Amino acid sequence: MLRIGYGLLYLVFLLREFPHRDEIWGPGSPWTPALARELFDQTGWNSILTLSDSRAYFELCYALALATSALFALGWRTRVLSVLFAVVVISFHARAIFMTDGGDNLVLLMAIYLAFTACGRRWSLDARRVRLRAARTEAPAQLVKRPVLRQLRESRATLTTVVHNCGMFVIAVQVCFLYGSAGLFKVQGASWGAGTALHFVLNLRLFQPWPALSHLVDQHTILIAVAGYMTVLLQVAFPFVLFGRLKYPVLAMLLGMHLGIAVLMGLPLFSGAMIIADAAFLPDRFYTSLPYLWQRVALRAGVGQPEPSPAARAGSVPAQVRPTTGSLKSPSAGT
Structure with a gap:
């Protein structure tokens, strides 16, 4: 939900400011790239928008920012896109730092935190790709026979789970402090x-x-x-x-x-x-119940299909990618 929400929110924000992009972040801004770089030397901030004063370069960066926000919300190659999304938010925030408000600051922090979470495990194109790949596989995947490779996979799954949970904990603490x-x-x-x-x-x-x-x-x-x-x-x-x-x-x-x-x-x-x-x-049960609630509302309105069974409701959220051995718990679906 955080991935979809912040990806769409920043996409709408960039589209809303599209007519004013040059005055806010571009070469035609009163806060010129030279002034921004001078401030970066004092504050330690940085931005990809100040690497060149060319208008073509700025337009390319803006188009890439729109594409990154959209693909991040859709959950395509989330591990890479989450880092690129954080870079985009940091760059645009730093470029016009005197025009930001509390919303920009929070989106900036959340974009950094989400880069450490497994936010593409559910409701994403990555999850859909994993489901389709599993459906095309006729025989179940064979367990890794080599102990070293098996241990490496288990260690990777454990590390992913720990980092994800730590990221979610930091997000929760940040909101509580706020x-x-x-x-x-x-x-x-x-x-x-x-x-x-x-x-x-x-x-x-x-x-x-x-x-x-x-x-x-x-x-x-x-x-x-x-x-x-x-x-x-x-x-x-x-x-x-x-x-x-x-x-x-x-x-x-x-x-x-x-x-x-x-x-x-x-x-x-x-x-x-x-x-x-x-x-x-x-909690997760709130999101897994959304399809069921939607079916009930549609049924009362006289449209839609009958309410799904409890078994169908349990599978309404795509399953996460789990370790091969099945001995570790996968990250929470909170993101």
Whole structure:
């Protein structure tokens, strides 16, 4: 889900800024490649966009960035594409570092973390290729007879599992720190304690894509105060509710909060990045039940096929590639 989500999100972001690409990242930007390279010498950042000042080179890099984001979301050659996707995000982020916001920062971190996960094991072209290859194989694969080769395969599977789980753990910790620190920072503010913070936010011209809608919402003072207190409470409590059923209503309320931020404040990239990050905390059974829920909705609407059996539901998510010996547990499907 993280792979599909962030791949599509960055693809939409690049397509949205396609008419303005030269002013933001290209040779025609006020922040010229020479100024960017001078800043890189001080900060240690780097970008493939500053390797040449040629417009043709920039257009080629932009086309490759679009292709990389699309293929990463589709899960084609994910091990290589995950690294290329991280390079693309880092390069575009560093090239126009003064035009970024919280959403860009989160996508940058997640792109780096996903490079260490086995995020192409499910719902990907890689998984489809493995299934088709297994279907074409008439006889089952023979076990490796040489002990050295067998041990190397087992070691590789173990290393992949460990690195994947560590990557998922870092992603979860990153989101917890983000919510917790944001909530604790708000607690220190007098406006959040008085319940007036969202009132001031709704009246900032910089974050008013639809001023009439912002003023309409701002008229409900009690609702605004309650929403402000709930925002602080949800963010502070988020790291402490992840191990129980209470996390589901909390995630649902956070979804509503981020949708409100996207609409009222005009920050769709930030909201999308946070919603996708929250999806990492949903269990596998939630995703395996999605086809079943879709069948139920279609059946009630009078279209579609009958509901699948429990056995069919269990196989609704493509099986992962498992070690030859079958003795090791494959990485989680959380990504």
